[in-house]
Amino acid sequence: MRKKRLSFISLGSVLFLLTLLIGIEAEPVTINHISVDSLPLHTNIILKTNAPLPINRSYYSTEGGTILVLEFESSLNAEFPKSLPSFIHKLTADIQDSNTFLFQIYLEKRLPYRIMSQSGQTTIELNHIQNANKYLYDPDQVAPSSADPLSMRKVDISKENDGVNVTIFLTGQTTPQVFFLENPSRLVCDLYNTVHAIPTMNRAINKGGVKAVRSAQFARSNPHTISRLVFDLSEVDHYALNSDNGQIRFSFEENPTYVFSSDEAPTEQQESVPIPLDKPQEKEPTPPSVEKPKTAPVSTHNLQEEEPAPPAREESEPEPSREPEAEPVQEEETVSDQRDVQTLTETETRYSGQLVSARFMDADLRDVILTLSAIGNLNVVFNPEVRGTVTVDLVDIPWDQAMDLILKENRMGRTIEGNVLRIVPIRILTQEQEEERRLAESQELAGPIEVKTFKLSYARAKEVQALLKGRKSDRGEIIVDDRTNTLVISEVKQRMEILELLIEVFDQATPQVSIEARIVEATSNFVRNLGIQWGWRGISDPFYGNQTSLQFPNKALIDGSQIPGGIATKGVSGPLGGYAINLPAPSFSTVAGFSFANVLDTFRIDMALSALETSGEGRIISCPTITTQNNMQAEIIQGRQIPVQTTANFTVTTRYQNAALELRATPQITAEGTIIMTVEIQNNNADFANLVNGIPPIIMQSAKATVMVIDGGTTVIGGIYRTEDSITKERVPFLHKIPLLGNLFKSSSRTRQNRELLIFITPRILK
Numbered sequence: 001m002r003k004k005r006l007s008f009i010s011l012g013s014v015l016f017l018l019t020l021l022i023g024i025e026a027e028p029v030t031i032n033h034i035s036v037d038s039l040p041l042h043t044n045i046i047l048k049t050n051a052p053l054p055i056n057r058s059y060y061s062t063e064g065g066t067i068l069v070l071e072f073e074s075s076l077n078a079e080f081p082k083s084l085p086s087f088i089h090k091l092t093a094d095i096q097d098s099n100t101f102l103f104q105i106y107l108e109k110r111l112p113y114r115i116m117s118q119s120g121q122t123t124i125e126l127n128h129i130q131n132a133n134k135y136l137y138d139p140d141q142v143a144p145s146s147a148d149p150l151s152m153r154k155v156d157i158s159k160e161n162d163g164v165n166v167t168i169f170l171t172g173q174t175t176p177q178v179f180f181l182e183n184p185s186r187l188v189c190d191l192y193n194t195v196h197a198i199p200t201m202n203r204a205i206n207k208g209g210v211k212a213v214r215s216a217q218f219a220r221s222n223p224h225t226i227s228r229l230v231f232d233l234s235e236v237d238h239y240a241l242n243s244d245n246g247q248i249r250f251s252f253e254e255n256p257t258y259v260f261s262s263d264e265a266p267t268e269q270q271e272s273v274p275i276p277l278d279k280p281q282e283k284e285p286t287p288p289s290v291e292k293p294k295t296a297p298v299s300t301h302n303l304q305e306e307e308p309a310p311p312a313r314e315e316s317e318p319e320p321s322r323e324p325e326a327e328p329v330q331e332e333e334t335v336s337d338q339r340d341v342q343t344l345t346e347t348e349t350r351y352s353g354q355l356v357s358a359r360f361m362d363a364d365l366r367d368v369i370l371t372l373s374a375i376g377n378l379n380v381v382f383n384p385e386v387r388g389t390v391t392v393d394l395v396d397i398p399w400d401q402a403m404d405l406i407l408k409e410n411r412m413g414r415t416i417e418g419n420v421l422r423i424v425p426i427r428i429l430t431q432e433q434e435e436e437r438r439l440a441e442s443q444e445l446a447g448p449i450e451v452k453t454f455k456l457s458y459a460r461a462k463e464v465q466a467l468l469k470g471r472k473s474d475r476g477e478i479i480v481d482d483r484t485n486t487l488v489i490s491e492v493k494q495r496m497e498i499l500e501l502l503i504e505v506f507d508q509a510t511p512q513v514s515i516e517a518r519i520v521e522a523t524s525n526f527v528r529n530l531g532i533q534w535g536w537r538g539i540s541d542p543f544y545g546n547q548t549s550l551q552f553p554n555k556a557l558i559d560g561s562q563i564p565g566g567i568a569t570k571g572v573s574g575p576l577g578g579y580a581i582n583l584p585a586p587s588f589s590t591v592a593g594f595s596f597a598n599v600l601d602t603f604r605i606d607m608a609l610s611a612l613e614t615s616g617e618g619r620i621i622s623c624p625t626i627t628t629q630n631n632m633q634a635e636i637i638q639g640r641q642i643p644v645q646t647t648a649n650f651t652v653t654t655r656y657q658n659a660a661l662e663l664r665a666t667p668q669i670t671a672e673g674t675i676i677m678t679v680e681i682q683n684n685n686a687d688f689a690n691l692v693n694g695i696p697p698i699i700m701q702s703a704k705a706t707v708m709v710i711d712g713g714t715t716v717i718g719g720i721y722r723t724e725d726s727i728t729k730e731r732v733p734f735l736h737k738i739p740l741l742g743n744l745f746k747s748s749s750r751t752r753q754n755r756e757l758l759i760f761i762t763p764r765i766l767k
Contacts, residue, residue, distance in 0.1 A: 052118075053117060069102055189250070537557075
């Protein structure tokens with residue numbers, strides 16, 4: 001009986017414990033408080049819960065494109081906040097079934113979002129930028145340092161028409177920490193508790209707003225092992241981030257559109273977060289921080305370097321909850337021109353260590369270095385040849401700058417590996433770097449030979465071959481197949497990657513430019529001719545009964561018509577057959593003749609007035625248009641050729657002289673979209689009215705200039721304005737000066753001619 005009683009008691013205890021456990025497991029997750037935190041760069045909707053909040057999915061509603069919906073498996077025991085930002089219209093919650101309800105956020109417009117969950121808090125971030133000064137993740141919760149580290153197995157880069165995708169392959173799932181840095185623009189992704197198991201990477205991209213991608217081991221333990229991926233951005237642009245099944249994918253587009261979570265939206269472990277990286281208007285205060293672990297220096301590996309990039313250190317990139325790096329930063333000043341950029345790099349040393357004041361008099365060099373390294377929380381290793389004294393007086397300068405100044409005065413150099421500072425003479429450091437370079441070159445040349453073919457679409461294989469010769473190794477070989485415009489390259493792997501990048505840069509479509517020239521030639525002329533002809537004849541003769549009263553002379557004849565006025569000579573003829581004053585117009589279209597005589601015709605006066613007035617206007621417009629590739633000369637000619645014969649040594653040679661409209665232009669498209677043109681225009685015409693030995697002379701009109709014009713703009717590169725005004729007068733000496741009557745003794749001719757030439761140039765880039 002006692003055993004039965006004990007068994008019943010045991011059974012009851014077990015049932016009670018099971019009931020208790022079931023009740024605990026069945027306890028629902030409750031949202032106890034909802035708040036909205038508006039920050040300058042983003043707005044957080046914070047849900048306080050009694051346990052981790054399971055999120056089934058998040059998506060934008062198809063009924064209203066601006067309603068963000070989150071499906072929770074929990075219950076709501078909180079009031080919605082009364083004060084909301086202007087772009088959030090309202091918050092609602094609809095129960096879908098007994099365990100699930102829909103949390104709905106009504107927005108003014110679609111915004112990029114991300115969801116961050118912790119043990120008792122879930123944050124919905126609606127943002128324009130993730131800034132490096134503030135983090136909602138706790139690194140220990142994201143990737144506890146005690147957990148076994150993951151490995152980065154591979155980084156895959158694929159280019160598409162409008163952008164580039166970068167996929168990181170890991171041995172497990174982790175949450176990436178992404179933030180943005182300015183001056184220059186960089187997007188940084190930190191993977192906590194992750195080992196960079198692949199060689200240090202530095203790849204030029206020049207697509208989708210990304211200039212280059214770099215990856216390296218940023219820190220080893222103390223307290224986290226961190227792998228870092230850095231995107232060097234040519235401009236602040238959008239990106240999308242997806243994380244799922246050990247893969248993290250970044251997508252960049254040149255002409256981005258927002259990509260939001262769909263009905264198949266990722267869960268808490270898989271978020272699709274397009275984020276526009278707008279530059280912040282305000283900066284948030286930097287939270288208290290701890291010293292940042294140091295890594296070995298790294299420099300950007302550009303296409304001109306022959307050796308592989310050294311181990312990596314990022315440039316003054318702050319970490320969450322860490323102090324600015326205390327070592328000098330080799331910052332890259334990039335000059336990019338909105339083109340498919342080739343980057344010109346210039347190193348500049350910047351210091352970000354804690355400010356110190358130091359005064360030493362003949363102090364031992366090692367003691368001073370130990371003092372400064374303690375400020376930076378660095379371990380120190382001295383080369384046996386390091387010795388010297390220090391005398392300085394420094395006030396409020398970064399400790400790392402002070403260390404560099406002291407080392408430079410003692411001809412010492414330094415390297416940082418992890419958090420260990422190594423001090424060696426510059427001579428030894430130079431030798432080590434030279435040996436490392438030689439080792440890298442020998443390892444590179446000792447590698448296996450790869451053979452690849454590259455069929456070029458836009459560039460000529462022979463021209464590209466000449467450009468690549470300086471980049472190949474001693475073992476490399478480049479063969480050209482002219483028939484198919486193909487390059488066959490045999491090269492070691494490291495050099496092959498550089499050659500591939502160069503070929504991709506060289507083999508690009510060349511934009512075309514349409515150049516339209518408008519040549520306007522306007523002429524006007526005016527001619528006015530006035531002339532006079534007059535003569536007389538008087539006879540005194542007994543025959544007419546009008547003899548003189550003298551015995552001698554009894555007869556008299558006065559004849560003022562001795563100058564012929566026939567049409568065959570000059571002017572017009574009159575009844576007398578000639579004139580005493582014969583000053584007709586050089587050319588005339590109107591003549592008026594007058595003749596006066598007495599009854600017996602013994603005294604006669606004849607007069608003729610001639611006149612001409614002409615005016616005319618003309619305009620010639622020529623509009624040659626030509627299309628050519630960038631930096632390639634184009635030429636167009638329209639007109640005639642005049643044969644010119646020359647005789648030398650009884651040999652007749654005929655050559656042809658152009659009398660035509662000619663346009664020659666060489667366009668160059670700049671980074672700003674303007675066009676620089678070297679233009680030469682000739683508009684030559686044959687003057688058949690003035691033949692010389694049967695050959696017409698050439699009337700030349702030409703202009704040559706180099707100008708810069710905006711796309712589709714018009715410029716005037718040539719303007720010639722010529723005026724000819726001439727007055728010709730024929731007159732009788734002395735008599736033409738008699739007032740009023742002087743007009744009977746002179747003729748006049750006036751000619752005025754205007755010629756105007758304008759040349760307009762309009763270039764357009766063909767899209």
